[in-house]
Amino acid sequence: MIFTKEESLIIVSQEEISIERFLENLQKEYAKLKNDNLVLDLLSFTKLTPYNVISFLEIARKHKKNGNSFVLVSDKVSYDDVPEEINLVPTLQEARDIVEMEEIERDLGI
Template identity: 85%
Template structure:
């Protein structure tokens, strides 16, 4: 797994493995990441389905319950095809924007 630390978030990416192995690796590393806003870059996966994105639902819920942002990035699946509990955007910049907006909301107590 590749971790890129930015100001208020960590971008997690991986190449040359299956989405299932990527998710397993993320779950193994989660204890080290649970206190950070996370952007999961799925742009490198050529075959991605709504089912693959749904597999991140539990970790997304757990992370948001901890008061942090969890955003998936993929242009292969539409956000209309997944539940609204999952933040899914097509670009890394939009993911950064979501994290920033959610940070502001948390600061304001919204």
């Protein structure tokens, strides 16, 4: 796994591995990441389905419950095809924007 720290978030990416393995590795490393805003870069996965994205739902719920942002980045799946609880955007910049907006909302108590 590749971890890139940017200001208030960590971008997690992976090269040459299956989405199932990526999720498994993320769960193993989660204790180290649970206090940060997370952006999961799934752009390198050429075959990604809504089912693959939904497999992140449990960890997304847990992360948001801890008061942090959790955003998936993929241009292969539409956000209309996944539950509302999953933040899915097509670019890393949009993921950064989501994290920034959610931080503002938390600061304002919204």
